[in-house]
Amino acid sequence: MLIIQLDEIKDAGLLLEGSLPPEEFPQLNALGDDGFTRFTGPVQYRLNISRIADMIEVRGEVESVVELSCGRCLERYTMPFSTNFSLAFARQLPDCVDDDGEEIELSAEELGLTLLEGDELSLSDQLQEQVLMALPIKPLCHQDCKGICAQCGASLNSEKCSCQEPAFDTRFASLKNFKVK
Numbered sequence: 001m002l003i004i005q006l007d008e009i010k011d012a013g014l015l016l017e018g019s020l021p022p023e024e025f026p027q028l029n030a031l032g033d034d035g036f037t038r039f040t041g042p043v044q045y046r047l048n049i050s051r052i053a054d055m056i057e058v059r060g061e062v063e064s065v066v067e068l069s070c071g072r073c074l075e076r077y078t079m080p081f082s083t084n085f086s087l088a089f090a091r092q093l094p095d096c097v098d099d100d101g102e103e104i105e106l107s108a109e110e111l112g113l114t115l116l117e118g119d120e121l122s123l124s125d126q127l128q129e130q131v132l133m134a135l136p137i138k139p140l141c142h143q144d145c146k147g148i149c150a151q152c153g154a155s156l157n158s159e160k161c162s163c164q165e166p167a168f169d170t171r172f173a174s175l176k177n178f179k180v181k
Contacts, residue, residue: 002123004049006056006116013050019043022064025128037135040078041065045127056089056121062130068139072147073155083134087126089114 008014022028022039031037047060063082070077114126146156154161 002045002127004121004123006119006121009049009051009056011051013048016045016047016049018045020045020124020127025124025131027128027132031132031135036069036139038067039064040067043127043131047123049121054090056116058087058089058123058126060085060087060127060130062127062134064131066135068136070141070145071138072140072145073157074148075141075155075157077139077141079136079139081134083130085126085130087114089116089121091116 002016002018002020004014004016019042021042022032025043028039028043032039041064043062043064045060045062047058049056049058051057061082061084063080065078065080067076067078069075141157148155149161149163151163152161154163
């Protein structure tokens with residue numbers, strides 16, 4: 001758990017560097033249970049925490065190494081990743097006014113803020129979220145991955161299978177030249 005006492009954040013800011021095992025993050029563990037994703041190294045972080053008026057700003061970077069299954073050929077591959085992020089925390093929402101001077105009500109989410117409670121700041125959930133957002137939605141072992149044959153399951157990256165292309169369905173062939181006036 002990465003918990004910071006708010007008293008530790010002085011005017012000059014606070015710089016934190018370290019690493020945490022992926023087992024410390026429940027959602028990263030859940031990813032490992034699916035068999036497609038496995039973290040092979042710790043989650044390393046560098047955080048610069050500073051006070052700006054009544055808010056706390058966290059600028060940081062997280063990086064790690066993950067083993068994934070390719071979305072096309074199902075081959076396992078290792079991918080290092082790194083992402084930068086910026087977060088803002090506040091004890092209460094600031095007053096917001098529009099161009100006419102009228103007060104408007106915005107939520108913490110709309111302002112890009114996370115509300116603080118108590119005298120400590122827990123960053124474990126935010127680090128976990130940044131790692132999850134850095135992972136590819138559709139992992140590919142390489143951009144030119146050819147995938148697997150839909151008929152025999154052979155990896156088209158390493159061999160050319162002898163399967164023939166499926167025959168064209170001729171039931172709708174007569175509609176090919178059909179035009180609506």
